[in-house]
Amino acid sequence: MFFWKKNKNENQNGELDQSYWAYVKRQFKKNKRALYSLYLVIFLAFIALFADFIANDKPLLCSYQGKVSSPVLRSYAVDMGLMKWQEGFLNIQFSELEYDWAMWPPIPYRNTTLDAYNSRFKSPFGEQRVESWRWRHHLGTNKLGNDVLACMIHGTRIAFLVGIISMGIATIIGVFLGSIAGFFGDDQLKVSRGRIIINILFLPLALFYGFISRSYILGDAAGVGFGVFILQLLLSLFLFILVLVIANGLAYLLKFIPFLKKKIDVPLDLIITRFIEIVVSVPVLVLILAIVAVFKPSIFLVMAVIGAVRWTGIARFIRAELLRVRNLEYIEAAHALGFPKFRTMMKHAIPNSLSPVFISIAFGIAAAILIESFLSFLGLGIPKELNTWGQLLTQSRSAPEAWWLAIFPGFAIFITVTLFNLIGEGLTDAIDPRLKQ
Amino acid sequence: MFQYIIKRILIFFPTLFAISLVIYALSILAPGDPVANMLTTAQGGEGNQSDKIAGEEAYMEMREKLNLHLPTFYFSFSTSAQSDTLYKIQKLSHQETLSRLAYDSGNWDNVSAYYHALRNFENKIYQFKPDSASMAPHTNIRNNVGQVYFFPEDAKIKNFISKIDKQFEKSDSLKQVIGADFENVKTAYASLRSETSTWKNYIPAIHWYGTNNRYHKWITRFICFDFGISYQDQLEISSKIGDRIFWTMLISILSIILTYIIAVPLGVFSAINKGNTSDNVTSTILFILYSLPNFWIATLLINYLCNPEYLQWFPSFGVGSDLVEGKSFFQALMIRGWHIILPLICWTYGSLAFLSRQMRGGMLGVLRQDYIRTARAKGLDENKVIWKHAFRNSLLPVITLFANVFPLMISGSIVIEMIFTLPGMGKMLVDAMIYQDFPVVFTVVMMVAVLTMIGYLIADILYAFVDPRITYSSKK
16 A cells, blocks of 8 residues: 555665655654654554553463463453353462462553552552562552552553544544545536435435434444444444445435436535534534533544544645646546546545555544543543543542652653654655755 | 624624533433433332332433433434334433343334333332232332343343242242233243344334424423533532522733733734843743643642641632621722732633734734835834834734633633632532533533634624724625
8 A cells, every 4th residue: 555665765766755754754763853753653552452451450460279371361362252251260360379389560560450459540660569679569548558550551552542543533424534535526516306205205214224223233243242232223224335335225226217327416525624623613512521521431422522523623734735636637648548536536536645644543542642631630521440641640630748659651652642642743744845954 | 794794793702502412412422311310219229119209200300300301312323123212211320221121132022012011010019018928029129120121132121020030939829910921921022032123123213203302302492592401410500500600700801901911012022122032031030931721820829839837829619708797898809819810820820821812923924024124115214103003003913812712711710719619610510520410511502602602703793894804804
């Protein structure tokens, strides 16, 4: 695809690659601040990805009653429902077992581990009731005895998860809507009247068979489990699309009526820009607060809501870019060769206009992480037992003497947000050379 | 120009409509039965018929007060197995159960018959005057009969029926008087399960209710500033907001003024000295301020500057309302200022950094323009070039950034007011969320949405006024 194909900045002849993407990359690398920010973010992403192996209350590898096993890996399988815990490992405290030998993670606690001996805000430098230095709480504990360092590491995972998945959702919506608005404009998509009418008529029907008549099935599935729910949701989507496909099949029959056969322009750009204007004027944060107040706390909900309201920047960027690109020669060439418009858009137009989107994504991730920690801080929307950065920070309000609860999580939020903002700035400079000079 | 403004205003209304729909949908999805939340008295607690009737009447009254006796929206779009008069069923929990039963059986008439038989049986139970022999089974039935409304599952209802049957066996007098009513329930339930027509779940049905619906009442009252009553204390929401809005507005306005006074010269200064050490320092500081989460700074300030154990330089909560009584105006001003200064700082620095960065960027953009080079080339004084030619042109977009600053303020107010316990709208919103006081939540959200939209509207119109190019493009 477009971004790993051009990994090398030089082509076979040893000349500098003159493609737009390679140019952006070179410009970005010139900005040392942004480049090091990127490296640091990759480092943090590494922590987020391997949080379970860095801070966990289960041994990485252990020998218990003569059997060697890896409880950390096993816990993944158990969480997914593929395996069950072995005899003797069910409902126990891993730290209290007598192992033949055990290899513990660098931090032998999780964000949910309660250390009853070290509850009530044990300072990082103060006295702690631990067996050895290996078991010390290096950043102290909170009121319930959660290890702050472990919470920080798992908090990285939650912050990155929220930032990346919510912006992933936003990118999908934004690129899709922005590109059809920009590429087709107001006069490029011609559809027969019959097709428009039949689609409008069948849309409620598709909604009905996809979702309304299946609402209890979906609800029951949500009660059974996440996987079953997703399966039913996909089935619903399939039915929804099926009805629309049938509708478009019927539209072929309407071709024989002259009035309905006449093709008219669909003002896609107008519709989508109006829609963007509506979404932009929604006060995002307050709306998110209202939504998380109504539903049960869940990080997936937070991600989905952030993604559903933060796509407008991406859509605007890509629309503006495609409005420019669609008049370039190579698009005209593709038209002249008779390729379908949709294929031209997907294969040629979008890959060449994606780079500004990355600016929006970088700033968007920073904003999403800030929203997540803000919600955690308020105690809304994020499950309480996760001990995210924001939740640790809010715990410090009832105990000012626990400075480690105020300093470290706040600093983590600040650093992460700053790094993503710096990357965003670097990308802006690299992509828009006019601002440089 | 005029055309542009009209177009802009016309867009305002569908936007408002869309937002009101989203918020209304949320208010319907909100968990719990609002009427039950409002009524603190337990219904039928003593088990007397009069208590039960009184409880139900209070329920009905509150239900009408909250407009819950009306259909949800202008129309309904559901399966034909569902009834279009479901909203007339008194309790929300009953509605849910019946809707599920209707889905399972596909036959609303039978569900309705079952429900009425059940209601009739319940009434008969309450009317029955037990003697000593039938006392125990009667009490037992009376305490259990209410549960059946809550579960639609076949097994649970059958279990319920067999339980009641057992109680009837214990007392003949009970069976003679109300046994027949229970038989009705049983036959109604049996026919509900046997005469199914689940195919109705695949037939769409649309019902039109007209303007006599909850949404219509809510939005028309909202436009007239009648926001309804709070679940928490049953006060008028408009009066609650009236009490709270002063401090939020005061600090917001002070903050906006402060932001513009500091940010604009700072941005210009930075842009003029681009590349100098002073610019680098200010830019870095501003960048850090821009990324510093204000809830962290606010927490640090209140933990370590308002705490007797560390430094108690500032008061830790409130706006000093009980301290100003009997003080002279100047002293009162000092006390108020002392309370407000930290919140104001936390409230302001983020938008300050944002605005001065924008100002710097705008100014740099203008300074690169050809007409600035021309002005310099013709030998104009540098001060004149900057303040007369560049500054005025770079100021225009910054003025309109007001629209972006405004929502920032509101979201700032939520957390700052919470941390510093200021009696403002933001704190009210968070409190209402924690107590699940949804009318207050949705009113505040709706108000913020409207104010934000008005902010954008004003900014757009302002922009059209100050930048003639906008007008040109709309005429074209």
